[in-house]
Amino acid sequence: MLAQSRSEHSSKFQTTMCIYLLACGASRTQFDVLNHAGFTLSYTAAVRKIKALGQERLLEIIGLTGTRAFMIIWDNLNIAFRVGEQWKASKDHFDNGTTANLIPLFDVDFGGLPLDLKPPRDSQKPIIDFDATDMLPTLQQVKDIEEAQLWHIEDILFDAFPDLLRKRFKGQIHPPRDILPIPVHKTEQYPLPAMHIDESSLEGTLKVLDNIITKTLKLSGEGLEKHGVILCAGDQLTMSLLDKVQWSCVVIHLHHPAV
Numbered sequence: 001m002l003a004q005s006r007s008e009h010s011s012k013f014q015t016t017m018c019i020y021l022l023a024c025g026a027s028r029t030q031f032d033v034l035n036h037a038g039f040t041l042s043y044t045a046a047v048r049k050i051k052a053l054g055q056e057r058l059l060e061i062i063g064l065t066g067t068r069a070f071m072i073i074w075d076n077l078n079i080a081f082r083v084g085e086q087w088k089a090s091k092d093h094f095d096n097g098t099t100a101n102l103i104p105l106f107d108v109d110f111g112g113l114p115l116d117l118k119p120p121r122d123s124q125k126p127i128i129d130f131d132a133t134d135m136l137p138t139l140q141q142v143k144d145i146e147e148a149q150l151w152h153i154e155d156i157l158f159d160a161f162p163d164l165l166r167k168r169f170k171g172q173i174h175p176p177r178d179i180l181p182i183p184v185h186k187t188e189q190y191p192l193p194a195m196h197i198d199e200s201s202l203e204g205t206l207k208v209l210d211n212i213i214t215k216t217l218k219l220s221g222e223g224l225e226k227h228g229v230i231l232c233a234g235d236q237l238t239m240s241l242l243d244k245v246q247w248s249c250v251v252i253h254l255h256h257p258a259v
Helices: 002-006 012-024 028-036 043-065 139-160 162-169 202-216 221-227 236-255
Strands: 070-081 093-104 231-233
Touching: 012 028, 012 043, 028 043, 043 093, 070 202, 070 236, 093 202, 202 236, 231 236
Parallel strands: 070 231
Antiparallel strands: 070 093
């Protein structure tokens, strides 16, 4: 009754509930019943609200890319769709997509990674030359890791027992933080729109890059030059495909410099 009486004055409650119901996978029938009771918005209005919120967030992300250095992480998303009864227009199918996140870089100036920072690679040896020293950490690195782990253990202890921190260190900061390579800070994360693209091929990886950089973030040649190098991350398949894409672009440039 309260929701029904307030629905004409404010829809914040209904908007919040429709987002919750969408996340829970509520059906259209459930939306219709709860909408008539004043508990939530209609299914159509809920989808429209979600799209509007996503567009507002995307505009914020586009504005961020023009002022801060960032990196992009993506991975494939595979969803199996099962239907209760298969017929010609409704069959079981498997959809391949890609989801990505944009993460602003901490303590990196905008344009601090210029495109000419690293000379272009025009050749690549198929042999990986490494030895045991490349695989094992140095003694100093082991000591730093141990100190960092001890710091985290003590930090968890003092969070659980704050009185112990005050008695032991009398208000001073407990173990030094300079042993950590990156100071403690809050990492920001911005999800990008999902793409109906299979990234498990060279063509798919090129489509993902084009969709993220050009279509979603609206970065042109001048914008990319101002930002500089964009760091990309993912699983082993993603990094392998990125390396192959970079090498194929170098080969194309060597054979067709005008491209």
